Amino acid sequence: MTSFDMLRFAEVAFLLYFFGLHGTHIMLNLLSFLSLSRYMPQRVLDNLPQVYAGFEPPISVLVPAHNEEQTIVSSVRSLLQLNYSDFEILVINDGSADRTLDLLIREFSLIRLPKDLPVNLQTRPVRGLYRSQNHHNLRVIDKQNGGKADALNAGINCASYALFCAVDADSILERDSLQRVVHPFVLDPLTVATGGTVRIANGCEVRGGFLVKRGLPRNPLALFQIVEYLRAFLFGRMGWSPLNAMLIISGAFGLFRREAVIAVGGYSTKTVGEDMELIVRLHRQLRLAGKPYRITFVPDPICWTQAPENLKTLRNQRVRWQRGLSESLKTHIRLLFHRKGGVVGWVAYPYMVLFEWLEPLIVLAGYTLFMTGYFTGSISFPVMLAFLVAAVGLGIMVSTSALLLEELSFHIYPKPKHVIILLFVALVENLGYRQLTSVWRFMGLAKWIFRRKAIWGEMNRTDFTQTGQAHIPRRTREAVSNTG
Amino acid sequence: MGFGTHSEVIGTIALQVGLAACALTLVLTVVIFWVRMSLTITERREKKFQEDWRPIMVQSTETAPEQLPPLARSEWISFLSLWNYFQESLLGGSKQNLNRLARECAMDVAAKKLLETGNIRERLLAILALGHLREKSAWRALRHVVTSSDPVLSLAAARAIVQIDAHAAMPLLVPQICTREEWSPSKVAGILREAGVEVISRPLAAAAMYAAPRTLPRLIRYLNMVPSAIADPVIGQIIQASTDEQVIAACLEAMKDPVHLATIRSFAGHPDWHVRMAAAGALGRLGTDRDGRILVDMLDDNEWWVSRHAAQSLARMPFVTAKKLRRIGDGLKSEPAKRMLNLVIEENESS
Numbered sequence: 001m002t003s004f005d006m007l008r009f010a011e012v013a014f015l016l017y018f019f020g021l022h023g024t025h026i027m028l029n030l031l032s033f034l035s036l037s038r039y040m041p042q043r044v045l046d047n048l049p050q051v052y053a054g055f056e057p058p059i060s061v062l063v064p065a066h067n068e069e070q071t072i073v074s075s076v077r078s079l080l081q082l083n084y085s086d087f088e089i090l091v092i093n094d095g096s097a098d099r100t101l102d103l104l105i106r107e108f109s110l111i112r113l114p115k116d117l118p119v120n121l122q123t124r125p126v127r128g129l130y131r132s133q134n135h136h137n138l139r140v141i142d143k144q145n146g147g148k149a150d151a152l153n154a155g156i157n158c159a160s161y162a163l164f165c166a167v168d169a170d171s172i173l174e175r176d177s178l179q180r181v182v183h184p185f186v187l188d189p190l191t192v193a194t195g196g197t198v199r200i201a202n203g204c205e206v207r208g209g210f211l212v213k214r215g216l217p218r219n220p221l222a223l224f225q226i227v228e229y230l231r232a233f234l235f236g237r238m239g240w241s242p243l244n245a246m247l248i249i250s251g252a253f254g255l256f257r258r259e260a261v262i263a264v265g266g267y268s269t270k271t272v273g274e275d276m277e278l279i280v281r282l283h284r285q286l287r288l289a290g291k292p293y294r295i296t297f298v299p300d301p302i303c304w305t306q307a308p309e310n311l312k313t314l315r316n317q318r319v320r321w322q323r324g325l326s327e328s329l330k331t332h333i334r335l336l337f338h339r340k341g342g343v344v345g346w347v348a349y350p351y352m353v354l355f356e357w358l359e360p361l362i363v364l365a366g367y368t369l370f371m372t373g374y375f376t377g378s379i380s381f382p383v384m385l386a387f388l389v390a391a392v393g394l395g396i397m398v399s400t401s402a403l404l405l406e407e408l409s410f411h412i413y414p415k416p417k418h419v420i421i422l423l424f425v426a427l428v429e430n431l432g433y434r435q436l437t438s439v440w441r442f443m444g445l446a447k448w449i450f451r452r453k454a455i456w457g458e459m460n461r462t463d464f465t466q467t468g469q470a471h472i473p474r475r476t477r478e479a480v481s482n483t484g
Numbered sequence: 485m486g487f488g489t490h491s492e493v494i495g496t497i498a499l500q501v502g503l504a505a506c507a508l509t510l511v512l513t514v515v516i517f518w519v520r521m522s523l524t525i526t527e528r529r530e531k532k533f534q535e536d537w538r539p540i541m542v543q544s545t546e547t548a549p550e551q552l553p554p555l556a557r558s559e560w561i562s563f564l565s566l567w568n569y570f571q572e573s574l575l576g577g578s579k580q581n582l583n584r585l586a587r588e589c590a591m592d593v594a595a596k597k598l599l600e601t602g603n604i605r606e607r608l609l610a611i612l613a614l615g616h617l618r619e620k621s622a623w624r625a626l627r628h629v630v631t632s633s634d635p636v637l638s639l640a641a642a643r644a645i646v647q648i649d650a651h652a653a654m655p656l657l658v659p660q661i662c663t664r665e666e667w668s669p670s671k672v673a674g675i676l677r678e679a680g681v682e683v684i685s686r687p688l689a690a691a692a693m694y695a696a697p698r699t700l701p702r703l704i705r706y707l708n709m710v711p712s713a714i715a716d717p718v719i720g721q722i723i724q725a726s727t728d729e730q731v732i733a734a735c736l737e738a739m740k741d742p743v744h745l746a747t748i749r750s751f752a753g754h755p756d757w758h759v760r761m762a763a764a765g766a767l768g769r770l771g772t773d774r775d776g777r778i779l780v781d782m783l784d785d786n787e788w789w790v791s792r793h794a795a796q797s798l799a800r801m802p803f804v805t806a807k808k809l810r811r812i813g814d815g816l817k818s819e820p821a822k823r824m825l826n827l828v829i830e831e832n833e834s835s
Contacts, residue, residue: 041605396509397512
């Protein structure tokens, strides 16, 4: 094969790849549209006053906390105000070096209990177990530092109820979030996990731990991420959910059947993407064992999180996400095209491998080839331009279709100017930002291949459990949730 | 084909796809603006409607308003949304007054029309309204919806026919409860509660006697709402005949009559820990002094949850005082059992 032939082959391959990538996104978009058109009318009932029949399954809310002294008290206070008939809150202090535990003891009048916990999942040693004297449904586990996955496993060991909800300490939940996310468990006893839509809180107003006013941030990076999250959740998750092939539930907010998670060994402490890894493992083990199950998605915006607003933090986050994705997919690669793999093994997994895992590699190779071809004279300017028009045009179309889904469903940004801004962002993010994230994700892939340690980095987060004004530097510990 | 020609073909395809994508983006943008515009108009109209009608509805819960503004066809949905909200929020006589208001506005007729021709949202609102209105003339149509495949519509219709005539609804409703696994247990429980204990008790008990093992745990939970005198004999028969662990555990959780104590004790050593855990709970609820000793033995169970339930049950027993509980703890030889009992004692003392 001559170099010309190779170039011809590569041109066709890259173009087909781009068509495949965006074509799949359009298909997912259509699936999401169908799902939403079935789901939205039912919300009429959700808007009526709710009466608890006493048949709602009780939920243990697990809140891993590591050095959260700035936000932990207000976070717990807002969690205590959630609207749900029966729930407990279990804060797991994961070896904090600051005053996280002291503040919890003082603010919630904690008293120490004998630390006799069941050991369904092995964790780092538990140092103490506390219970609030003021709030009967609040307990705190104090343990040696072992990371978020280890903390969640300790929480699972201690949880009193059959369902547990994993929540980031700095997530902002809607008051009815538990009520909404538990729905699939109530409707279908085969449900083992549900995830909800996570939205970006930057630019919104928060009071008393709850979001009171929705708005858009001024920071362009945060704006780009809003469109990214819309793509990821409104059709990335929503599209796969009816096929029972969703491979990610965000670590910021997810509800799980405790026994199912224990049966597969709990959260893995060996990956930076413990949230995705758990879901892939649940799929793998349940599929291969031939057990019927459901992993579903609730499209309502029920959890709000803060997005990085500077390049360094965003880069570290994306590098880490790609690394977590790589670890999860590599660990369970046997599910790929497994005869018992079903839609997960034969459709969702290949999609993830081809269009999420390898995407940065292929996309960057494509851009490099066309640019190199142009500068060496093997590709003419019109052809290169045509390629760019196709790649960028399809990207803009997919982002715009996510915005349309948002407008047809939740339209959470109230003002018409928000729509105009988001449309503009959907256009602009394809002219550099998405390519930049591809570079970062490529770095993540490379670091995973060369086994470089993950960097968590410092992140300026707003203590938005108060009023959304103060900027407090703290270490970010978002879970890996691919939003690409 | 030469290199240049090949590239040109690729370029042409890419350009055409790219331009098509851009054109589609433009179309999508127009649709987005159109959706937002209609949403804004709808919201404005809705706000205006609420400003006009909310005070009328508030007044109508007490006395009939003297004059009602005309209600256009386009306002039916707004009316039903607001009216259903009031109905779900209020109790007693106010609901009757609201019904009078709806009938004066001919919303009973409108709801029946929407049930026939509306989209899912409109049909849902219509079903809710017809139920609140106790609209007997809609019985046949609602009955048809109860057996439809849509879980949300069918469940709403089930509630509506119960509101219209609970006795007449039971022969249709109970078989559906047995077979419709997609129906939310919480909503079903709400419907049964609305129907009333005297109406549901016998049909539910009869259904439980002949239900398949798969549906039994769910039905047994509903039997919790039925008086013990009716439910317990049925539960006793089911537990004797069943080998399914889930069914046995559900029966143990539902038992309210000490007459079953011998049966409950026989499950304290069952191989399945869920059953043992349910037995510990039942012994705590119904047990005698003798059962306290069984619970003390269960404190040493290999399964943490059984041990915990045994400790909690012991602590709940009316004749076991805190002092006695401490004494039991001191007398325990097994360290894990002692730790578990101490944990529960301290939890109880702290709460």
